[in-house]
Amino acid sequence: GAVVSQHPSRVICKSGTSVKIECRSLDFQATTMFWYRQFPKQSLMLMATSNEGSKATYEQGVEKDKFLINHASLTLSTLTVTSAHPEDSSFYICSARGRTGRSYNEQFFGPGTRLTVL
């Protein structure tokens, strides 16, 4: 139980285009989802926290207009990188936390999405 998926696993796009990454909780209802980015050989940096049905809370230094987060249902959150540039190339990882049981006590991580902007 408590499985989180991400789609796509890899994406390559041209500079200036927008890319959408999906994060789904497959077997539990995710009341809270977190989005992280990870640069090569570095740690995970929290970008934003989203609660179902409300606006995301962004960490300091993260541009909310560039990284659009939508958490429209209890099983799906999306991250859209708008007008992507090469410096946005990174590994994006989501995690989800539920409201009951095991999923309430810890975050479950998706497998990540490797974004490459040419």
Next chain:
Amino acid sequence: AQSVTQLGSHVSVSEGALVLLRCNYSSSVPPYLFWYVQYPNQGLQLLLKYTTGATLVKGINGFEAEFKKSETSFHLTKPSAHMSDAAEYFCAVSTKSSGDKLTFGTGTRLAVRP
């Protein structure tokens, strides 16, 4: 504010040897502490966590960690390394007051020599 320091970005051990990955934290309130493992191009998998209660925590794959408040440490150990343990390991801290947001250390890459 909370933070995590992982000493040693790279650790190399022989197969069968003791694994010790160091983690020190800083928190003004009681912390929740976690160890995660990440294999290449994959997300994170929880190895173990400490919230309250027993300070020696046992996790998956034979790993364990001990919460030492006096030393503000949460070092990860495994008595005998296996080749499959080669991965990146992250220590993380969260607190109730931070809304359970995880703050990660910079990670330690574990290599296991045959």
